[in-house]
Amino acid sequence: MSDIQVDFAWGKAGLNDRLPASNVVVIVDVLSFSTAVDVAVSRGAAVLPYRYRDATAAAFAAEQQAVLAGPRRDGGPSLSPPSLAALDTGARLVLPSPNGSTLSTLVGNKTAFAACLRNAAAVAAAVPADARVLVIAAGEHWPDGSLRPALEDLLGAGAVLARLNGRLSPDAAAAAGAYRELCDDLAGALTQCPSGQELIAAGYPDDIIWAADEGCSVAIPRLIDGAYRDGACL
Numbered sequence: 001m002s003d004i005q006v007d008f009a010w011g012k013a014g015l016n017d018r019l020p021a022s023n024v025v026v027i028v029d030v031l032s033f034s035t036a037v038d039v040a041v042s043r044g045a046a047v048l049p050y051r052y053r054d055a056t057a058a059a060f061a062a063e064q065q066a067v068l069a070g071p072r073r074d075g076g077p078s079l080s081p082p083s084l085a086a087l088d089t090g091a092r093l094v095l096p097s098p099n100g101s102t103l104s105t106l107v108g109n110k111t112a113f114a115a116c117l118r119n120a121a122a123v124a125a126a127v128p129a130d131a132r133v134l135v136i137a138a139g140e141h142w143p144d145g146s147l148r149p150a151l152e153d154l155l156g157a158g159a160v161l162a163r164l165n166g167r168l169s170p171d172a173a174a175a176a177g178a179y180r181e182l183c184d185d186l187a188g189a190l191t192q193c194p195s196g197q198e199l200i201a202a203g204y205p206d207d208i209i210w211a212a213d214e215g216c217s218v219a220i221p222r223l224i225d226g227a228y229r230d231g232a233c234l
Helices: 011-021 033-042 057-063 100-104 120-126 151-161 170-192 194-202 205-211
Strands: 006-010 024-028 046-050 092-096 111-115 133-137 221-224 227-230
Touching (some): 024 151, 033 046, 033 092, 033 221, 033 227, 100 111, 111 120, 111 151, 151 170, 151 194, 194 205
Parallel strands (some): 024 111, 046 092
Antiparallel strands (some): 111 221
16 A cells, blocks of 8 residues: 555546545635635635536525635636725625635535645644645646646645655655755746746736745635534634
8 A cells, every 4th residue: 555645636637536545635726716715814804616607606695695706807706815904793705716625615524725825834724644645736728728837836746745754655756856946936937837827917917925825814715514624713
């Protein structure tokens, strides 16, 4: 039997492949789902992940007595982390996204956390020492729907992996090494990577500033009964 305790993979296919061998899953979608989740749960809100662009999202939000996040351009709660900074304690937010949120609906009954650069240290510290951990970098998608590996998620995953005890798989060790290589200028890396460039071009440079603020949060977003809540407060 393998003595690997900490593994790393990309996207839906990686999650489906490695999930049976894991009992703890850490989902990383730095730009922007897991960063948005961190901001929301830090305010005492609950975030309900949901499949992206599903026509049933509005009905689901109504059933859950929750607000449905909309596009950034609408100015209300969205995947833009600054848009969630004024959420009230106890607010419930349905937050669809094509990557991190969609992956969160696929973890089944496994213990799951949402991690980003802001809370990587807090999440890593919350993982049980004897866990079989799978850290999933969500990535983005090319126009044909195939996975586009995303630097920001590699760095976010690496930030968690670099702080976990246990034997790392080669993939996990490589992700931790990438983080260590670029950790002195995370804001620069996120600004220059394709996802960051897309957000800047769309008029949301502050999303990058919020996402790159490593260690500013002690929140531990844990998926409980279909909603992320701050595990540090439970």
